[in-house]
Amino acid sequence: MQDITQDITPATGTAQLPQQTSRKRSIEEIETALGETTPDRAGFVATVQSAARELDAEYLFELPASGLALDCERIAMLRMKADDREDIFLLVKLGADGETITVAEPDEDTKGLTDFARAFVNVLTRL
Numbered sequence: 001m002q003d004i005t006q007d008i009t010p011a012t013g014t015a016q017l018p019q020q021t022s023r024k025r026s027i028e029e030i031e032t033a034l035g036e037t038t039p040d041r042a043g044f045v046a047t048v049q050s051a052a053r054e055l056d057a058e059y060l061f062e063l064p065a066s067g068l069a070l071d072c073e074r075i076a077m078l079r080m081k082a083d084d085r086e087d088i089f090l091l092v093k094l095g096a097d098g099e100t101i102t103v104a105e106p107d108e109d110t111k112g113l114t115d116f117a118r119a120f121v122n123v124l125t126r127l
Contacts, residue, residue, distance in 0.1 A: 026080045026088050029055050030103045034092070044094045047101065048076040051092075055080070060117050065093070068110055072096060075110075077117045087121070089114050 034051045045062050052059040062076040069075065072093035080088040091104045106114040
C-alpha cells in the first residue's frame with residue numbers, strides 16, 4: 001500500500017491536476033487532525049472518528065487489515081466529498097506496532113476495499 005506522506009506531483013513536474021491537489025490537501029488535513037496521537041488499539045476508532053468530524057469527512061468503517069496491507073493491523077476508511085469531482089476515499093492505518101497511524105490513498109492492493117466502500121455509500125444514499 002502506498003503511503004501518502006510522499007508528494008503526489010505528476011512526473012512532468014508541472015502543476016498538479018485538481019483531483020490530485022484536492023487529494024493531497026485532504027491527506028494533509030487528516031494527518032494534521034490526527035496530530036501526534038498515538039492511541040492504543042482500542043482508541044484507534046475514536047481517534048479516526050474525531051479527526052473525521054473535525055474535517056467534515058465521513059467515517060465509513062474500520063476492520064482488521066487481514067493481509068490487505070502488511071504494514072498495519074487495522075484499516076479505517078474515510079470519505080471526503082469533493083466539489084464537482086469524485087469523492088475522495090482515504091485509508092487510515094494503525095501500524096503493526098498498535099500505535100502508529102498513517103494516512104494512505106487506496107492503491108491496487110486495496111482496490112477491492114475501496115470498491116466496497118463506494119458500494120456501501122451508494123446503498124446508504126438510496127435508503
